[in-house]
Amino acid sequence: MTHSFRILIAVILFCQPLGAAAQGAQVAFGNTAQDSSLPVEVTADNLDVNQQDGTAVFTGNVLIGQGEMRLSAPRVLVVYKNDQSGIEELQATGGVTLVSGEDAAEASRADYNVDTGLIEMEGDVLLVQGINALSGDKMFVDTRAGTARVTGRVKTILQPENGNQ
Template sequence: MMPVPRLMMFVTGLFLVCLPIVSMAQGAQVAFGSSQQDRNLPVEVTADNLNVNQNDGTATFTGNVVIGQGEMRLTAPRVLVVYLAGQTGIESLEATGGVTLVSGPDAAEGERADYNITTGIIEMHGDVLLVQGDNAITGETLFVDTNAGTARVSGRVKTVLQPQARQ
């Protein structure tokens, strides 16, 4: 996978070159990842720092945070983990400061991501970019259903679709 700055430059260049085929809509439904995500798999977190608050059942990871669950990877500068009552498991993850989400061949970027482990729904907000192969979609919000392997982009959506090459 290309580093994030190169990815952004590539997609920006792609937009400039392909402006005539850009389509705009209020929302777009797309697939995300190569298969359904098993949310029962363990969640592995690595980071530079960890602060735990026993009083409110949270843990804050900061600095180069990488979270993995199955084939899905999420990276961010800061992630707040909210535990279930009794600390029997994870309820949700709140990633902020510029987030990258990768699942199989698909990648998404945004300013913030909230992952509800119980429902399997990830919401990304703030200048979201979704890249799937040669295709790119931008919008304000991305909703990923990890159970169904689907995603929906909303909020002034722009899409660049590459036509198939003729043989």
């Protein structure tokens, strides 16, 4: 999702009458539930590994794929489990885009717990689902259930099914 597309969505959201404002909204996210046991594929321009603390930092055009889910960011810190048997957590920063099926979300940062399948996105969250958009301060994605919960000054425009008001 480009920066200009995000600005366009923001203009549409904030120039029309408020359709819904709440402290939290539960929505579907992605076409199907994500299997967090699938392999995680990471591509990036650079990699720095720290054997002492069991971390790796990917920088530059980072793209992470797991099943149908894709996450991109300028920088991703990978924290390995204590026994080095797998990935415990991914911490993406610098502007993050998360795509699952036809749904896409943007935020300043995202933390993904691979074992639980939970992703916490925060900082100017924007969720786009087809013609609908939803914004808030934080979004919690349960990849196993295929749902998301947006909190913190949630705003959306509800479109009538037939397009008439």
